[in-house]
Amino acid sequence: MKEQIIDKITQEVMRKMNASNAEENKSKEKNICGLTEFVGTGRGDTIGLVIANVDSSVHEAMNLDKKYRSIGIIGGRIGAGPQILAADEAVKATNTEILAIELARDTKGGAGHGSLIIFGAEDVADARRAVEVALKELERTFGDVYGNEAGHIEFQYTARASYACEKAFNAPVGKSFGLVVGAPAAIGVVLADTAVKAANVEVLSYSSPNQGTSFTNEVILTFTGDSGAVRQALIAAREVGIKLLGTLGSVPVSETIPYI
Amino acid sequence: MKEQIIDKITQEVMRKMNASNAEENKSKEKNICGLTEFVGTGRGDTIGLVIANVDSSVHEAMNLDKKYRSIGIIGGRIGAGPQILAADEAVKATNTEILAIELARDTKGGAGHGSLIIFGAEDVADARRAVEVALKELERTFGDVYGNEAGHIEFQYTARASYACEKAFNAPVGKSFGLVVGAPAAIGVVLADTAVKAANVEVLSYSSPNQGTSFTNEVILTFTGDSGAVRQALIAAREVGIKLLGTLGSVPVSETIPYI
Amino acid sequence: MKEQIIDKITQEVMRKMNASNAEENKSKEKNICGLTEFVGTGRGDTIGLVIANVDSSVHEAMNLDKKYRSIGIIGGRIGAGPQILAADEAVKATNTEILAIELARDTKGGAGHGSLIIFGAEDVADARRAVEVALKELERTFGDVYGNEAGHIEFQYTARASYACEKAFNAPVGKSFGLVVGAPAAIGVVLADTAVKAANVEVLSYSSPNQGTSFTNEVILTFTGDSGAVRQALIAAREVGIKLLGTLGSVPVSETIPYI
Numbered sequence: 141m142k143e144q145i146i147d148k149i150t151q152e153v154m155r156k157m158n159a160s161n162a163e164e165n166k167s168k169e170k171n172i173c174g175l176t177e178f179v180g181t182g183r184g185d186t187i188g189l190v191i192a193n194v195d196s197s198v199h200e201a202m203n204l205d206k207k208y209r210s211i212g213i214i215g216g217r218i219g220a221g222p223q224i225l226a227a228d229e230a231v232k233a234t235n236t237e238i239l240a241i242e243l244a245r246d247t248k249g250g251a252g253h254g255s256l257i258i259f260g261a262e263d264v265a266d267a268r269r270a271v272e273v274a275l276k277e278l279e280r281t282f283g284d285v286y287g288n289e290a291g292h293i294e295f296q297y298t299a300r301a302s303y304a305c306e307k308a309f310n311a312p313v314g315k316s317f318g319l320v321v322g323a324p325a326a327i328g329v330v331l332a333d334t335a336v337k338a339a340n341v342e343v344l345s346y347s348s349p350n351q352g353t354s355f356t357n358e359v360i361l362t363f364t365g366d367s368g369a370v371r372q373a374l375i376a377a378r379e380v381g382i383k384l385l386g387t388l389g390s391v392p393v394s395e396t397i398p399y400i
Numbered sequence: 401m402k403e404q405i406i407d408k409i410t411q412e413v414m415r416k417m418n419a420s421n422a423e424e425n426k427s428k429e430k431n432i433c434g435l436t437e438f439v440g441t442g443r444g445d446t447i448g449l450v451i452a453n454v455d456s457s458v459h460e461a462m463n464l465d466k467k468y469r470s471i472g473i474i475g476g477r478i479g480a481g482p483q484i485l486a487a488d489e490a491v492k493a494t495n496t497e498i499l500a501i502e503l504a505r506d507t508k509g510g511a512g513h514g515s516l517i518i519f520g521a522e523d524v525a526d527a528r529r530a531v532e533v534a535l536k537e538l539e540r541t542f543g544d545v546y547g548n549e550a551g552h553i554e555f556q557y558t559a560r561a562s563y564a565c566e567k568a569f570n571a572p573v574g575k576s577f578g579l580v581v582g583a584p585a586a587i588g589v590v591l592a593d594t595a596v597k598a599a600n601v602e603v604l605s606y607s608s609p610n611q612g613t614s615f616t617n618e619v620i621l622t623f624t625g626d627s628g629a630v631r632q633a634l635i636a637a638r639e640v641g642i643k644l645l646g647t648l649g650s651v652p653v654s655e656t657i658p659y660i
Numbered sequence: 661m662k663e664q665i666i667d668k669i670t671q672e673v674m675r676k677m678n679a680s681n682a683e684e685n686k687s688k689e690k691n692i693c694g695l696t697e698f699v700g701t702g703r704g705d706t707i708g709l710v711i712a713n714v715d716s717s718v719h720e721a722m723n724l725d726k727k728y729r730s731i732g733i734i735g736g737r738i739g740a741g742p743q744i745l746a747a748d749e750a751v752k753a754t755n756t757e758i759l760a761i762e763l764a765r766d767t768k769g770g771a772g773h774g775s776l777i778i779f780g781a782e783d784v785a786d787a788r789r790a791v792e793v794a795l796k797e798l799e800r801t802f803g804d805v806y807g808n809e810a811g812h813i814e815f816q817y818t819a820r821a822s823y824a825c826e827k828a829f830n831a832p833v834g835k836s837f838g839l840v841v842g843a844p845a846a847i848g849v850v851l852a853d854t855a856v857k858a859a860n861v862e863v864l865s866y867s868s869p870n871q872g873t874s875f876t877n878e879v880i881l882t883f884t885g886d887s888g889a890v891r892q893a894l895i896a897a898r899e900v901g902i903k904l905l906g907t908l909g910s911v912p913v914s915e916t917i918p919y920i
Binding site: 432438457475 | 765768810844846847850857862865866868871873877879907909
């Protein structure tokens with residue numbers, strides 16, 4: 141039997157297997173389920189939901205601010221930074237408040253967090269709008285997440301932090317804000333050092349597997365400063381991060397488009 | 401080269417690959433290992449074990465009630481609710497006590513818990529019997545766990561809660577008890593609201609990634625009430641849960657037979 | 661179409677798929693990235709790094725002993741015991757101190773920990789040397805880690821514990837030290853009991869999913885005693901562990917060479 145035929149068959153088999161994967165992905169897009177609570181889905185196995193009038197006993201058990209009966213919810217299996225930065229834009233754009241940000245130990249076997257973010261609103265239309273904005277922003281905020289088979293690095297930037305960044309990271313509202321993540325955590329230590337040495341920024345917080353994370357294998361540094369300095373720190377750390385994570389596997393890549 | 405031949409080969413290759421998977425599964429059934437401590441295995445990578453007379457220094461380090469030298473152990477990689485409800489039946493059926501229920505962050509890369517449950521008994525035969533009953537019950541208690549590539553939803557019900565449900569969830573002994581889980585956690589929020597709105601039940605506890613779970617990406621609601629109301633709440637939440645989780649992937653399915 | 665041809669093609673496809681996996685592994689070996697911070701990589705997706713002079717604000721945020729400006733870092737996605745025992749040898753061999761040992765909930769979807777270990781040194785050459793020694797020792801310390809699709813068991817031994825074992829496990833410095841891990845945790849309970857019954861050893865600590873671990877699905881027992889007793893306890897537990905874990909899947913194997 142000729143080598144070329146085997147090659148051709150192999151390719152064909154692989155093509156068909158990939159095709160069946162693609163079909164599986166396609167099925168993820170059928171996001172109409174007929175429930176009024178459902179808003180949409182987004183990157184990172186993220187779902188967006190809304191409850192017009194939360195049952196009072198559940199509301200109490202959730203320990204939410206009593207002012208808001210309508211809530212918007214976004215939560216994903218993969219990622220916390222992208223969802224928090226997306227929620228930050230949503231809060232700026234709508235008449236809502238961030239009631240809770242909770243970070244699971246997740247990423248589906250990866251090194252990081254999953255996320256659950258709850259918006260409060262007096263009017264359900266505002267809650268729904270916040271969820272819609274956040275889901276749409278995810279495409280951008282996943283832009284500077286770079287992964288390979290060994291881990292991931294993540295960079296987030298906003299010129300003007302709002303209430304989601306304040307709640308999650310104690311970021312000063314209205315100021316430039318940057319976030320650097322390295323996983324495995326050892327890489328994050330070097331990225332934190334690189335960022336702070338590259339520009340005149342002020343450290344807000346340093347989180348590690350046993351402190352400030354939900355036992356993720358990450359080191360996370362957050363910082364503030366003037367807009368140019370924050371971006372410079374992020375760009376320097378990103379360059380180093382891609383090289384370091386690459387030593388443990390293939391070249392780390394973004395799944396969307398880098399925005400920093 | 402004809403398209404049909406390629407198709408046939410593709411099918412054949414896939415069939416053979418599946419066959420080798422099946423063989424792997426088959427090897428899991430060879431659960432005779434010749435150790436007196438071994439009782440059996442069950443769904444969810446669960447193992448059942450027994451120690452007739454725990455070494456005193458280990459017993460002390462485990463911080464167990466000194467009354468019991470014989471212990472039965474069930475522990476699995478995947479699932480906590482199914483194992484706890486199975487242990488609940490085991491406690492009803494045997495002369496044993498629940499000494500410990502510990503929940504790891506696990507499910508092998510999934511969104512939920514693993515479990516470790518320890519029964520105490522004065523006689524090793526009772527401990528062994530409890531483990532046997534629990535392993536057998538697992539087949540049923542996994543019945544209302546529905547999963548897909550994005551997460552899982554789970555529903556548990558008992559007409560008469562016993563000491564395992566009391567220890568794990570503060571369920572009132574002898575009363576109807578229900579449990580709703582949604583993962584990713586965002587789905588669990590809506591399921592909790594749905595359950596409580598569907599029937600007249602009393603909320604016992606609400607757990608979320610940062611409170612009451614081991615940082616799982618779940619929201620868990622437990623409740624009590626009369627038997628019909630508890631079931632009605634569960635059935636309503638289940639219907640919504642299957643739709644919501646389905647928006648993130650394929651149709652969620654149970655691996656065994658739903659019992660609620 | 662003849663059965664033999666299908667078989668041959670199937671084999672060929674599988675061979676090619678394996679080959680592409682091998683190539684992927686090979687790419688992991690290209691560990692030169694041109695950064696002075698990079699030292700090397702090792703088993704368990706472990707990376708070794710060094711910072712000659714940590715930025716003062718990061719140093720403060722990390723809450724490290726101010727005495728040391730140079731730090732060595734090893735951190736991996738898979739494993740904590742192997743990295744800690746490797747760091748223990750590194751501390752013996754170099755003029756460094758263990759500043760931090762942090763354990764993430766990781767192992768890439770497995771049942772155990774990842775790790776982050778930080779060495780402090782006055783001279784960066786010492787920090788680098790410690791990292792080099794630790795990375796090299798990993799090959800040995802992974803020797804008694806046995807895994808299969810359901811979990812893992814791990815055994816560690818040192819005739820003379822040093823400061824890494826002291827920091828992580830309260831091991832008495834200079835004395836024999838042993839560590840037994842079973843995952844899922846249920847298996848670890850029986851291994852703990854087996855180890856202590858097999859020889860005259862003194863229990864140092866017992867960790868379980870909810871206490872002393874980062875919510876891993878493990879039970880970990882550490883103990884001290886005379887060298888022969890510690891080894892005897894480990895060997896007895898290892899024999900039982902391989903049998904028990906084997907009931908949940910295939911025969912557990914070590915990826916390197918057992919050393920105990």
